[in-house]
Amino acid sequence: MNNERTPAGRVRVIGYTWSPRGHEVRDFLARSRIPYLWIDYEHNEAARAEVAELGLGTRSLPLLRFSDGTDLVDPSDEELAEKVGLQTEPGAPFYDLIIVGGGPAGLAAAVYGASEGLRVVLIDREAPGGQAGMSEAIENYLGFPDGLRGSELAERSVRQATRFGAEIVVARDVVGLADDEPNRVVTLDDGSTLAAHAVLLALGVSWRMLEAPGCDRLIGRGVYYGGAAAAIPTCRERDVLMLGAGNSAGQAALYLARYAKSVTMVAPEAEFSDKMSEYLLGRIERTANIHLRPHSKVTDVSGDELLERVTVEDVDSGEQEVVETSTLFVYIGAAPRTEWLDGVLERDEHGFVLAGPDLEGRVEWPLERPRELLETSMPGVFVAGDVRSGSVKRVGAAVGEGSMAIQFIHNHLRS
Ligand SMILES: Cc1cc2nc3c(=O)[nH]c(=O)nc-3n(C[C@H](O)[C@H](O)[C@H](O)COP(=O)(O)OP(=O)(O)OC[C@H]3O[C@@H](n4cnc5c(N)ncnc54)[C@H](O)[C@@H]3O)c2cc1C
Incomplete structure (x- = not known):
């Protein structure tokens, strides 16, 4: 979204520069392209007076103050998303396609899927953009000779996907996947479920943690x-x-x-x-x-x-x-976070999801039609982008796989 303002008006964030939650809130707003004014509590007397006037202690920071006169005190990502006008609940119980992950692969699939008439919902645990959303300059993506900010790519893709009718749900974690023939069912972090004809996993990878004492x-x-x-x-x-x-x-x-x-x-x-x-x-x-x-x-x-x-x-x-x-x-590399798929999907020894020819000889295939190139060990569940075993870890490759997956999903729906 390219908001000058949120539905509740402009936002000022008062907090400690060094607070981890303050950092996360700023990151969420930045990745959602919501302009905000950051005010350092420690060095701004007026801000300290505002916080005191509300009867809040420093443990309540960060405080978000909107120009319509409303406040949010140390909000969760979900509360924050709702306040700034982002969708946090799917609008329906059933879709043609559920996309898990809003990086370049998931966003490309949302654009192609929705533009080709599929009823699509995309769910991301944070704000859309994925790893690419953190990049200050993507310089090797085709068509952008002067580079492109990752957050700008995300914002444009979200606008494009929603224009075609895709739903984008943010700040929600997908924690389960099941086969409930003829549907595929995903479980969200609050235990609610959502069904579809097909699921695309575009989970990407997460940062590898530094294992140094004190870190x-x-x-x-x-x-x-x-x-x-x-x-x-x-x-x-x-x-x-x-x-x-x-x-x-x-x-x-x-x-x-x-x-x-x-x-x-x-x-x-x-x-x-x-x-x-x-x-x-x-x-x-x-x-x-x-x-x-x-x-x-x-x-x-x-x-x-x-x-x-x-x-x-x-x-x-x-x-x-x-x-x-x-x-x-x-910035020491990244690994997939796919533990929640244990016993559900075939993965390689590093946790990347196996698909297509890589599954040959490993699991039986129950359908008459052949397994599609990006189809996982569960028929109707597809994988694209960095989380796929053997993928090329690039924005262009993720976009390509997300777009290709839609063709395979059409084949699955036809069968
Ligand atoms: C700082 C940085 C700079 C980069 N620069 C470049 C570059 O210049 N050029 C280039 O080609 N590549 C670059 N890359 C690599 C590129 O960003 C990745 O290859 C690309 O983003 C992969 O896209 P993806 O959609 O597969 O996954 P990701 O971008 O990782 O997106 C995955 C999304 O899935 C979400 N997710 C994961 N699990 C769940 C779950 N269970 N429930 C809900 N949501 C979930 C995550 O929150 C995330 O938003 C860069 C990477 C980084 C980190």
Whole structure:
């Protein structure tokens, strides 16, 4: 949605710059393309007075104040989504197609499915956009020679899908899938169910967590996974550490370097070129305030309330250096979150969902028609994008698979 305002008017968010929930709320608004004004409670006397006037303690932050005079106090994603006009409940009990996941694969399927007359609902646990929504500049997507912000791609795709009649449901987790012949049934996080002729799983992947002592406690308090845009207030004029050598880390570093004093990229690889595309590495090397620290890993993270120090170790010599920093971004790859499909669908040893020819000889196929290319071990359930075993982890590939899946779903519906 391209709102200048929400249905309740403009929104101001009052909170602690370092609070994890404050960070999540800003990220949700940014990814939903809802403009907001961020007010740092600690450094704004008027904001402190407003909070006191409402009789709220600091534990109630973040406070969201809308220009129609209404407030939200430390809302859940679901409450926030409802308030800013996003749909959080499916409008019907039955659809032709349920799409789980609103990244590029799911959004492409929603556009093609709805435009070809299918009754489609897309459900995402967060705001639509997926990993691509976190990208500050997608530079290799066909037709955008000057790059495209991931959030802009998401916003345009949501508009396109809804224009064709797809429903987009946000802030809802899908936690179960079952075969109730002739229907497929998904279970939502509140236990309610939703049925369809077909289901498309476009679940993508989630960040791999840094396993260094002290790290978990400081997530959102100086340690961040993805979502560089929402963390800008915390890294302005500061020295930032970035762990990772892939393209996502590279893009985030370039973006953050516009605001931070310096960005140091730390990675165990001998050369950043082992993982990063040449064009990106070239731009990074030409950016004066980005420094590269190969052969290195983070072994310890510490700080009282907030991140204060990170221990960086040379992987060859074992020599350690304690670096003073208040901001560490972690971009060390991603893994699928498909545990909820245990015993339901065939997956590979890493949890990626198997489909089409990869299932040959593994499970019996009960139908007369052949299994479609993106069809999983459950007939009528399809998979597209990063969560598919063997997929190419790119926006273009995810969009391609999401679009292709619709053709296979038509074949399934015909049979
Ligand atoms: C920072 C960053 C920068 C990148 N830059 C580029 C680039 O420049 N070019 C490029 O080609 N690729 C880039 N990539 C990779 C690209 O973004 C991914 O390959 C692409 O987004 C995969 O799309 P997807 O739809 O398969 O999954 P995702 O984008 O991961 O979307 C999956 C969605 O499913 C939702 N979901 C998962 N499980 C559930 C559930 N159980 N219930 C409800 N919802 C669920 C998630 O919330 C998520 O929104 C980048 C990735 C990152 C992280």
